[in-house]
């Protein structure tokens with residue numbers, strides 16, 4: 001997570017701030033050397049004085065006395081994560097969520113069909129809205145067990161829905177045409 005270039009190169013805290021942190025939270029360690037201060041400053045380059053102070057306070061006095069910069073960074077990360085989860089508003093429903101809801105709805109419909117033993121009768125019901133162009137069965141009537149018509153055209157009924165495929169196609173086309181207006 002890089003925010004700006006400057007934060008990556010220039011530490012957010014001054015040497016005086018690091019010194020202040022060390023003397024406040026590690027009073028027994030004596031005056032920190034310049035090398036120590038610089039090392040802490042660069043390890044904690046992305047952290048502000050306030051964040052470090054809060055992280056050290058959260059650790060409690062005894063653990064703060066021996067805390068490493070890495071532990072402070074971990075504490076700041078936890079605090080930042082907690083902040084984003086509480087302040088960021090709930091995201092709106094994404095397209096992926098919508099698709100998942102739709103899929104779950106479709107699965108529910110499938111279960112209802114299965115429970116009512118309608119599984120493939122949906123195709124039959126749809127096809128029977130129109131007359132069969134192949135066997136000439138009237139709307140609402142089952143297809144005749146015909147596999148070749150007078151012109152010599154061959155077509156087999158679907159083994160489950162018992163309708164001629166061209167009838168189902170015609171019904172689907174009629175439905176699409178009727179609903180797209």
Ligand SMILES: [Zn+2]
Pocket residue numbers: 132133134135136137142143144163164167
């Ligand atoms: Zn038919």
